[in-house]
Amino acid sequence: MKFNGSVKIIERKQLQQDVFQIKVERPSMIEEILPGQFFNIVASNTGYPLLRRPISVSGYSADIIEFTVKVLGTGTQALSEYEVGETIVLMGPLGNGFEQKVEKRVLLVGGGIGIAPIKGLLEQLAPQAVSSDVILGFRDEPYLVEMFSAHASSLTLVSEYDASYRLGYVTQPFIEHIEANAYDMIYACGPEAMLKTLAGICNSRKLPIQLLMEEKMACGIGACLVCTCKVKQGDFGFKHVRMCKEGPMFYGSEVIFDAD
Ligand SMILES: Cc1cc2nc3c(=O)[nH]c(=O)nc-3n(C[C@H](O)[C@H](O)[C@H](O)COP(=O)(O)OP(=O)(O)OC[C@H]3O[C@@H](n4cnc5c(N)ncnc54)[C@H](O)[C@@H]3O)c2cc1C
Ligand code: FES
Numbered sequence: 001m002k003f004n005g006s007v008k009i010i011e012r013k014q015l016q017q018d019v020f021q022i023k024v025e026r027p028s029m030i031e032e033i034l035p036g037q038f039f040n041i042v043a044s045n046t047g048y049p050l051l052r053r054p055i056s057v058s059g060y061s062a063d064i065i066e067f068t069v070k071v072l073g074t075g076t077q078a079l080s081e082y083e084v085g086e087t088i089v090l091m092g093p094l095g096n097g098f099e100q101k102v103e104k105r106v107l108l109v110g111g112g113i114g115i116a117p118i119k120g121l122l123e124q125l126a127p128q129a130v131s132s133d134v135i136l137g138f139r140d141e142p143y144l145v146e147m148f149s150a151h152a153s154s155l156t157l158v159s160e161y162d163a164s165y166r167l168g169y170v171t172q173p174f175i176e177h178i179e180a181n182a183y184d185m186i187y188a189c190g191p192e193a194m195l196k197t198l199a200g201i202c203n204s205r206k207l208p209i210q211l212l213m214e215e216k217m218a219c220g221i222g223a224c225l226v227c228t229c230k231v232k233q234g235d236f237g238f239k240h241v242r243m244c245k246e247g248p249m250f251y252g253s254e255v256i257f258d259a260d
Contacts, residue, residue: 006089007024007027007065007087007090008085008086009082009087009088010025010064010084012083012084015144019068020071021066021068022066023059023065024067024088025063026064033057034093034097035057035117035120035121036097036120036121036189037057037093037096038057038092038093038094038095038117038248039055039065039093039094040052040054040091040092041054041067041079041088043079044079044082049074052090052091053076055067056116056189056212057093059120068113068116068144091221096246096247097249098121098249101185103130105133105181106130106131106132106133106186107177107178107186108186108188109134109135109137109188110134110137110189111137112137112139112190114190115136117212118134118136119148122134126151133154133181134152134154136157136158137194138157138159138165139159139161140159140161141159145157156173156177169197170194170198171198174198175201178207183207185209185210186210192258195255199253202252203252208252208253209252211252213243215227215244215247220244222244227244228240228243230256231250231255231256232253232255
């Protein structure tokens with residue numbers, strides 16, 4: 001059931017200079033949350049900025065919901081200023097989230113702050129008999145490594161600049177993983193260029209990949225059409241979908257990327 005109201009912040013951690021994590025009390029009326037779903041959060045209690053910001057769940061249990069946020073602009077900066085004990089207004093869970101089927105072996109790929117929903121998915125897969133290989137790409141120093149190491153069957157850390165990790169982008173280890181293993185499903189979230197590359201690789205090999213897409217949003221519930229974009233329909237056609245309602249998860253085989 002969708003919740004729209006205030007919740008109390010019970011924990012706040014600074015993970016990096018511009019990345020923080022908050023845990024809020026989970027309202028009892030929220031019966032189910034799926035990895036890959038998001039909440040539309042009021043960024044500050046001053047009334048500015050007006051529009052809520054969509055933030056994925058990066059973890060949840062019966063009592064808490066966790067968000068991991070990178071400060072980019074006005075809204076996420078305002079969100080970063082909430083303190084433990086304050087209340088925050090949010091609506092959700094929203095969107096379709098990742099589709100989980102019966103799987104034995106999966107590959108999870110996160111890039112930048114896209115690791116947040118991947119963390120939520122990995123934690124939900126951990127108690128199941130699923131082997132989860134994880135590849136995470138960072139610009140500099142990785143974060144949340146302990147949590148990923150604790151739950152992943154294998155963890156590959158890639159950094160664009162820090163030579164203590166594998167240097168470069170996630171693409172090369174991704175190709176190595178899919179050539180060495182048979183995956184029932186691949187899940188990815190990260191910058192659009194990364195998702196486009198991974199989708200291209202998977203589509204050419206007919207491998208299933210679920211992508212969490214990002215689009216500017218306003219209402220978050222399918223009413224304002226701000227987040228409308230095109231996805232493939234049949235062999236040659238396309239249809240319009242609302243990223244917040246029919247997405248944000250789409251299969252790599254259906255996404256039409258901007259420069260396509
Ligand atoms: C479904 C969904 C889930 C998300 N989950 C997370 C998450 O878990 N953690 C996290 O840190 N961020 C997440 N984001 C992105 C987050 O909502 C944006 O960073 C935020 O909207 C930017 O807001 P801002 O007020 O900080 O920046 P603004 O001041 O509004 O803008 C800063 C920059 O970000 C761009 N921008 C604005 N809105 C978006 C947007 N929706 N997507 C991409 N760029 C945008 C602007 O063009 C500008 O360049 C998610 C976005 C979506 C759509
Ligand atoms: S944000 Fe309003 S329809 Fe998607």
